[in-house]
Amino acid sequence: MALLLGCDFSSSPGPRKHIVLAWGHSDGARLVLDNLERLQSLDAFTAALWAHPAWVGGFDLPFGLPRELIVHLGWPTRWEDCITHYAALPRPQIRDLFAAFCDSRPVGGKFAHRATDGPAGSSPSMKWVNPPVAYMLHAGVPAILAAGAYFPGLQTPDKQAARIALEAYPGMLAREVLGAQSYKSDDKAKQTPERLIARKDLINALELGQTRWGVRLKLSHAQRDALAQDASGDALDAVLCLVQAAWAQAAHAQGDSLYGLPAEMDALEGWILGA
Numbered sequence: 001m002a003l004l005l006g007c008d009f010s011s012s013p014g015p016r017k018h019i020v021l022a023w024g025h026s027d028g029a030r031l032v033l034d035n036l037e038r039l040q041s042l043d044a045f046t047a048a049l050w051a052h053p054a055w056v057g058g059f060d061l062p063f064g065l066p067r068e069l070i071v072h073l074g075w076p077t078r079w080e081d082c083i084t085h086y087a088a089l090p091r092p093q094i095r096d097l098f099a100a101f102c103d104s105r106p107v108g109g110k111f112a113h114r115a116t117d118g119p120a121g122s123s124p125s126m127k128w129v130n131p132p133v134a135y136m137l138h139a140g141v142p143a144i145l146a147a148g149a150y151f152p153g154l155q156t157p158d159k160q161a162a163r164i165a166l167e168a169y170p171g172m173l174a175r176e177v178l179g180a181q182s183y184k185s186d187d188k189a190k191q192t193p194e195r196l197i198a199r200k201d202l203i204n205a206l207e208l209g210q211t212r213w214g215v216r217l218k219l220s221h222a223q224r225d226a227l228a229q230d231a232s233g234d235a236l237d238a239v240l241c242l243v244q245a246a247w248a249q250a251a252h253a254q255g256d257s258l259y260g261l262p263a264e265m266d267a268l269e270g271w272i273l274g275a
């Protein structure tokens with residue numbers, strides 16, 4: 001069994017906002033959290049991915065842009081070519097292009113969406129603020145590619161690939177347990193006792209395997225406390241992505257070459273695991 005990875009990503013990591021990696025492995029029917037790794041740069045991120053020869057990873061960042069947007073801009077419609085083109089653009093130009101697209105559209109329909117956004121409840125991947133997922137794609141996907149990862153459903157099938165990158169979304173899994181209850185905030189004024197209780201409830205549900213993913217998480221007492229006390233939710237989000245990666249690995253072990261992704265997914269836009 002390959003090592004498992006969950007990633008809470010930041011497009012501008014630094015001392016105040018880390019990229020958090022949750023490393024783990026499957027032990028029978030349980031998912032064991034091995035350790036949490038906090039990184040302060042994109043170079044450190046790529047190096048951490050390179051440090052392990054084989055893994056299945058769930059990454060909390062979009063892997064593609066809406067097809068409608070790409071066609072409108074006249075960009076390449078083959079995924080790797082589109083990513084290469086997108087990665088070469090500076091962020092201010094991306095912002096201006098996307099803002100102009102939105103300005104030309106009616107209120108209530110400013111953003112283009114991927115097919116996966118509806119079932120996942122995710123933000124459109126072209127958003128550059130609140131949250132800046134367009135910049136997360138811009139920074140993250142090229143870094144993961146640089147680490148030699150294979151993206152199922154988006155690239156030509158590679159049966160020899162040892163590093164497997166999959167798009168995850170912790171919010172979708174958290175909503176299964178908590179509904180609309182918030183469990184995290186980067187704003188210290190909003191790091192309330194209610195959010196602490198919500199994190200503890202979510203952790204307890206993961207340990208009991210009380211989600212449709214059927215993954216039962218094993219934590220030490222110290223790990224449980226650390227996840228609960230991280231009021232930003234970054235560490236817990238990384239673990240939620242780890243749970244999704246474990247689900248995908250199990251699907252692959254049962255013969256699914258797409259690791260649980262739908263066969264009819266758009267090979268330009270990408271798809272969120274389990275959506």
